[in-house]
Amino acid sequence: MRTGTEVDSPDEFLTGASECDSSFRIAGVSVGVRGGRDADIAMVAPLTLFRSERVLPDIEIQVKWVDDLRPVGRTVFDSGATWRLYERGDRFHFDFSAPFYGEQPYRRLLVNGGFTKATIQLNASCAERSSYPGVALSYPLDELLVMHYLAYESAIELHASGIVHRDGIANLFVGHSGAGKSTTTRLWTEREDVEVLSDDRIIVRRDDQPFRAPSAALGISAPGSDAAQTPQLRLRDRWALPIGHSAQDDRKSSMRMYGTPWHGEAMYASPNSAPLARIFVLEHGHGNVITPLSPSQAVAELFARSFVPFHRHEYVDSALVFLEELANAVPVYRYAFEPDQRAVEKIRNFHD
Amino acid sequence: MNQESKQGDGKKLYEAPRLATISLRPEEAVLGHCKSPSGGGNSTFGSCQPVGICNSVGS
Numbered sequence: 496m497r498t499g500t501e502v503d504s505p506d507e508f509l510t511g512a513s514e515c516d517s518s519f520r521i522a523g524v525s526v527g528v529r530g531g532r533d534a535d536i537a538m539v540a541p542l543t544l545f546r547s548e549r550v551l552p553d554i555e556i557q558v559k560w561v562d563d564l565r566p567v568g569r570t571v572f573d574s575g576a577t578w579r580l581y582e583r584g585d586r587f588h589f590d591f592s593a594p595f596y597g598e599q600p601y602r603r604l605l606v607n608g609g610f611t612k613a614t615i616q617l618n619a620s621c622a623e624r625s626s627y628p629g630v631a632l633s634y635p636l637d638e639l640l641v642m643h644y645l646a647y648e649s650a651i652e653l654h655a656s657g658i659v660h661r662d663g664i665a666n667l668f669v670g671h672s673g674a675g676k677s678t679t680t681r682l683w684t685e686r687e688d689v690e691v692l693s694d695d696r697i698i699v700r701r702d703d704q705p706f707r708a709p710s711a712a713l714g715i716s717a718p719g720s721d722a723a724q725t726p727q728l729r730l731r732d733r734w735a736l737p738i739g740h741s742a743q744d745d746r747k748s749s750m751r752m753y754g755t756p757w758h759g760e761a762m763y764a765s766p767n768s769a770p771l772a773r774i775f776v777l778e779h780g781h782g783n784v785i786t787p788l789s790p791s792q793a794v795a796e797l798f799a800r801s802f803v804p805f806h807r808h809e810y811v812d813s814a815l816v817f818l819e820e821l822a823n824a825v826p827v828y829r830y831a832f833e834p835d836q837r838a839v840e841k842i843r844n845f846h847d
Numbered sequence: 848m849n850q851e852s853k854q855g856d857g858k859k860l861y862e863a864p865r866l867a868t869i870s871l872r873p874e875e876a877v878l879g880h881c882k883s884p885s886g887g888g889n890s891t892f893g894s895c896q897p898v899g900i901c902n903s904v905g906s
Contacts, residue, residue: 574879635878642878654875671872792867799869802876 520547520766521641522650522698522753527552528632531559535617539633541756541764554611554644558631561616564590564600572806577635580806589639596621604636610644638696638757642802646810649817650700652802656680656759657692657752657769665769666842667697667752668830669800670777677760678834679777684761686839692752692767695759696802699771699821702751749824773826773847776800780831783841793827794818 516529517536525547530536535558538546568581568588578591585608590600601621606613615631642652655669656676668679680694754765776788776796788796797818804810826847832838874880 572877574877575874576879577881578878634881638878671870672875795867795869799871799876802878805877 516549518547518549518552519545521545521637521755522645522700522768524554524641524644525550525552526554526556526640528556528558530557530631535560535631537630537632539630539756541758542632542637544764545756545766554613554640556613556615556631556640558615558617560619560622563620564603564616564618578639589636591636596624602631602636604640606640606643609647610640613640634757638755638802641698641755643804643810645698645700646804646807646813648700649820650698651797651814651817651821652696652698652755653797654695654800654802655697655774656694656761656763657697657754658683659690659692659769661688663769664772665752667699667771667774668777669774669797671800674777675779675832675834676777679832679838680761680763682834682836682839686836690765690767690769691761691763692754692765692769693758694761694763696755696757698753698755699750700753701817701820702749702770750821771825773828774821775828775830775842778829778831779833781833782831783833783838784829784831785841785845786829786831788822788827788829790819790822790827793822796829797822797827 514531515533515536516527517538518525518527519538519542520526527549528536566581568583570579571582571587572580574580577593578589581588581590587606587608589604589606591602591604592600596618599618599621601618603616603618604613605616615636617631638652645652653667653669654671654676655667656679657665657667658680659665668676670676677694680691683689684691750771751768752771753768754763756764758764774793774797775785776793794815798815801814801818803814830842832841
């Protein structure tokens, strides 16, 4: 075993022990994970829903244990609590820390500039002094990795609840924490048999993405699977289409929304997707008032509720360009609503 | 020139710029907080669960 500072050359990516492997796919982004033992590549419960068949991955990850993790590189960004980003040459590393573990990071994500090859280093010294098993793939590492990868694509991750009606109409309800995403999700699920792709994080991509063979949706609720053994997760996957579905018949929209593992309070997570019909920016209000937003208004409101790597202006520029495309492709409304069934009724009877 | 003639010329009417205030939540946007099963999906900024790591329930 070595220290984290020794494992920092590009050649170190994807080398070392790799007896175990697994794969998952989020919003069409396939991730392959390799490690020396099963525990190293274990997934937290929501992520198991996104397990996929082994394909040539978009992102390759190697999990390793190191004796310790020492500071290295130039600080680029500090999230303020859970992680920090450092830069060394053309590569990044993210250090994940917690007061419980003391000074050293308990986990480090080393990644190349394109976010296609990564190494996760688990700090053995942290594991020794706690019962924490050292899960490599858990929040926020998995979300940061996918979010950065998507910064190179025509895509955006939004703070939103995605709800698909059985007639195929897919509405996206965007909002900050406390804006009413979970409430909206509850109101819809109480009233109708809808599929909720996520109650907190939705990824929107242009609908002409080339996808590899569909696989992520397979075995979502298979008896005996990890997902089936997680009763608090709510799986409704009947009307949204598995990843890989051809978009040719989805003429209502040129944008598609995807569920993610990063669910909210209502705990909905689905690996499926649906063509996006409308976007509503949620806010509390009197009555249920729908107000169309101009593209420029929509871009500003959506940007404020999106997850973008802010440490590089190129990423921010790319996000704004895509949001403009999104705002021109899909109608965006402000929705000031009251938390009762009339709010759902209003949407159901609404026509653009 | 009245409004109708302007529209008839195919020119857009001048619209004065307006200042719009957008609510930003930096701590949410940068994933600078933990997700917890009881925290509405996003727990309070900087307050992780007792063991000090981000709760995996919210993945």
